[in-house]
Amino acid sequence: FAVSYAAAKDAESALDFEDLQLHARDLLRDHEALREREQLRFRSIMVDEFQDTNRLQCDLVDLLTGPGTERFFVGDEFQSIYGFRHADVGVFRERRAAAETLLPLTRNYRSRPEVLGVVNHLFGASFGEEFQPLAASGEFPDPVFGTPVELLVTDKSAYEDSGVHWRRAEARHVARRVREVVDSGAASPGEIVLLFAAGTDAEWYEEELRAADLPTYRSTGRGYFGQQQVVDLLSYLRLLHNRYDDEAVVSVLASPFVGVSNDALLLVRRAAGRRPIFTGIERTIPTGLAERDERLLRAFRQRFDRLAEASTRLSLERLCERIVADHDYDLAVLAQWDGRRRYANLRKLARLARSYEELRGPDVEGFVRFVSEQESAGAKELEAVAEEEGADAVRLLTIHAAKGLEFKVVVVADAGRDRNAPSADEILCLADGRFGFRVADPATGKRYGAFGYDDVTARRKEEDEAERLRLYYVAMTRAIDRLIVSGSIDPGRAADEKTPIGWVLGRLDCAAELAAATGPVELEREGVRVLVRLDRGALVEPVVLDEPEDAAEPGQLALFSPDSAPPLPPLAPALAPIAALPEPPLHDVRRLSYSALALFERCSYRYYAERVAGMRPADGHGTVAGTTGLAATEVGDAAHRLLELVDLATPEPPDVEQVRVWYPGVTDEELARIAAFVETYCSSELARRVAALPGARPERPFAFEHDGVLLHGRLDVLQREGTRALVLDYKTNTLAQGTPEEIVEADYRLQRLVYALACFLGGAEEVEVVYSFLERADAVVSTAFVRADVPALEAELSEAVARIRAGEFRPTPSEFTCAGCPALDVVCAGPRLRGGSPRLSSLAAAG
């Protein structure tokens, strides 16, 4: 990698940031005359934020220090939060120990004493002897009312079956409190900030603030390259470069550039047959389209042809502008609540295209590839900022972005988030040069640590924990008047105690007081006070704003009372009713596998995306050697394949190492999980029961016709004895979704009746269908059917087939179903639909 990377940089005559430091260090070190000349330029050197430097940067400072140069370092080891970009707080400690003169800085001119008291109490014990409590020295002419430090604690377990995700509930909790702070006059929106350790879910908090009618400005989240409008415009550029790029065609047709319905996408796909999708509209428009779709597709073809022809002579920047203007995409974007920012993002992409063209020439494909590479390399590019944006809005920032800033009210949000565990296959390297990684034994595929991997992992974990603590210290010390720390926690889950909010509650040692509380609780510890507001499931509904009160008053305002208003103009004549839209084309299903039926049951919209529109599910990569980690479907498949090897008469788990042959990418953890599934079955009461039955056989195929549809599939285990049949189906679902009975009822009802009908059609008079959830030996759901049930089963199946034929495709999001769904974030917002955002709900309904 190093050689290829160096060659790529040489080819571009480019230096990266590390090169700039390394070359400067080498020049100063190896060229005495040059070093002396540079040293003479500085009489004093002051290094600010010294805790964020590393050894290489310290070498540079040393090399610039001449015999008479004064040096002054300023830093706070407890604000060292840049380990991820190689800052080494150890360097700070070494230099401090060796310094001739130390000037402690303990006076804080930012925060109120009440805030600093809580910060000192929380962090003092954990930071050790080097920590010097901060003393408030600022002047605060206005008093602050109430308790300046609050905890908003959302009980995750209270939201388990509510249909509202706990993080959404926490976001509502925060929005409600911020609304109260603003309404009380304690701060204006522009004086409030929400800080996040990771900006991944900040969008939810922004939506809830917006729902509470608070203006917001967010600079966290998916980043610039993930913004929908940037993705749309890039798709259009891709399409201009290659009209047979299927993904680009679907993205453009479904986007506000064109906006055709799903039925139209399906008809275009069908018209293209096995050829690329664009051929479906290349020469003519497919028949059977709704009038609106036909009009949109015709308009698209005209504009697209014009743009394709113009693309050879326009600059990249101009081409971007023309695409946006010709399709009125700018108007569609500006009509949204954050339209100015979205539009600024489009302008920014056009400017990026201009810069690219100046360097590389007018190469559309090269530009699209360049942007994709930026995104996949995780390049951090902030969204464009529209003028005036953020002037008086609640800001949402990452803690790193807020370093060095201060705010009247700081809300440290999402403090219930657990740290992401580093990948087990990462090469770990410590600042002292020790490193370790894991290698696979070529014979067994088992992975072993090399070069002190275990020590390095343990040390790295300690360092990460310490840095996370410092991160929250930085966040809390941004507050001037008020500090609000918000997080969700499940009191019954030990792992949650390690989250930041769990840590804060642990430091306050308040479990008993909170358990007994029925409203807000004020805690007093060593003379400092914290107010805890608990939410135990009260915020299922979104924030509803009070209607403004009627401001009618006597006096001059009475002039505008309804009595004195001029008469209203007469009503406009009623328009003729709008003619009903034609029925959408039907989806004529001919074959259905049991897995297709199960998919339709779990989410009919995903069924549509995969089985009708032909979108390919996100594949796992477990079969590819050199990759790591399996998709959930691959874990399930591996468990099923192992169970096929089990002798049902004498159930013993087969060698789990066999999975490494099927899936070289499997991790040790996944392997252990798969082995546990198989062992659960083999040691279960159910396995003993099946072993005692004669003639139980695995993997039995079946097929039958119903209402003109061929239903087919395989039974995991089938046992026949006379007119009795038993079907066993293994499931690897997580039981966190509900009880086994609930999961079967919600997701596998149709599948179960298909199994039963298959057996009845094969001559059985009584059928028992058993679902064995392999997460727990006792998680077994058994249902018995008799021949008299057949008419009811057939009617239910007919109804499902009719629903599929009628095109009733609706998103039914859940974490389990949406994982790996090809529609996710392409034409469906997935789990975010559940949040009840008006915008997303309407999208779902439109879908």
Ligand code: SF4
């Ligand atoms: S993302 Fe989720 S809700 Fe949307 S179609 Fe896929 S499975 Fe259904």
